[in-house]
Amino acid sequence: MNAEHMAKLFKILGDDKRLRILLCIGKNRCSVSEIIGNTSFSQTLVSFHLRILREACILKAERQGAFIYYQLVDAELLDLVSKFNEFVSKMPLEIREEEYSCPCPPTGNNILTGRYGKFSNLVLKK
Amino acid sequence: MNAEHMAKLFKILGDDKRLRILLCIGKNRCSVSEIIGNTSFSQTLVSFHLRILREACILKAERQGAFIYYQLVDAELLDLVSKFNEFVSKMPLEIREEEYSCPCPPTGNNILTGRYGKFSNLVLKK
DNA sequence: TATTTATATAAATATATACTCATATTATAA
DNA sequence: TTATAATATGAGTATATATTTATATAAATA
Known part of the structure; x- marks a missing residue:
């Protein structure tokens, strides 16, 4: 690519x-x-x-x-854009908000501490 | 959309x-x-x-x-990007060049004069 | 042919984005 | 425990991009 x-x-x-x-x-x-x-x-x-x-x-x-x-010039572009639209509509809300900021790290936490990601509820893996 | x-x-x-x-x-x-x-x-x-x-x-x-x-987060994005890559690789060269400027209008002509577009060889339609 | 309508363009300005620099955090190794 | 490796971050700077302003071109119409 x-x-x-x-x-x-x-x-x-x-x-x-x-x-x-x-x-x-x-x-x-x-x-x-x-x-x-x-x-x-x-x-x-x-x-x-x-x-x-x-x-x-x-x-x-x-x-x-x-x-x-x-x-x-190439109408296929619209189909591609349409597929992207579907993708975006399935994305976490943040990218669709005015000030998008996926809570990764979420407020109060830090990427360095090992807990972040709205949907993953990640914990520190040793 | x-x-x-x-x-x-x-x-x-x-x-x-x-x-x-x-x-x-x-x-x-x-x-x-x-x-x-x-x-x-x-x-x-x-x-x-x-x-x-x-x-x-x-x-x-x-x-x-x-x-x-x-x-x-969602690996499907890669597939979409890949489809875009195919699309881009089929596009006229200009967008892929350093200073992309599709000759629409082409050098010496003007969009206002009715002749432009590398591939269309358009002429004024009355 | 003078005026109006449709559109383009260059240049100025405003804004957003990419990049770098200096420094901080966390974990690991010495 | 100190030093080092891996990574993040805030702030400053550089650059690119969007928007507006003023003006130009072409066609149609009065």
Whole structure:
């Protein structure tokens, strides 16, 4: 596996607004106006993120009159994202919270003391 | 789909060094020393990233004597990452390059002029 | 052809993230 | 018990990324 290449893709997906733009487009073909309307992000912000997605070859653009339509280069990406969504929804809550911090170590304990992990109730193994 | 939650996970995976640490651990159980040895990252850097992965509930830690062993909380993540790897390896080269910039628009042209996209050879559609 | 609509872009700013440095903790060995 | 090995952590710094601001381009319309 190539960590560098993957990290680039993950980094691009690792922004909630960019993801919302991607999910908004889905497997369809959307004009920038539609995206702005659906997300309520500013025009410049949408264009900024669309450029990033386009330059990463995740989206392709096509002008039609005054409008520019965007769609996925490879729609399989959506299926992968969907699988990640299932995975995330099964994860411990912490990563889904504002200040996610899995209690590993949990409050009052320390990783160095041997007891941590919300679900494992680990104890020091000698 | 929850863009915010997914973005958090993608963001954590969107760092090549963190990914290399994850791939190094794989479905095994690795001491920090092993990770340092395999990656040749500094001890502090490895600990820094391990903390991030641990606090996101991606990794769990277990002390055994002086050593602390790390392993995936849910090994299915590796399968997902592997699928992403396949996807990335099929992508146009640009995202895999140092300065990835899909020629959309390509050099000399402009997205506004209607011709861009390495593989689509798009022309203006009226 | 002047104006408006749709969109892009460069540059400035704000914010978040990665990395390093110095130091602390725990366990083990001498 | 002291020293050493394994690891963690807080804080500072460097770097990258997101967002906004101001402006530009292209097409459509008046």
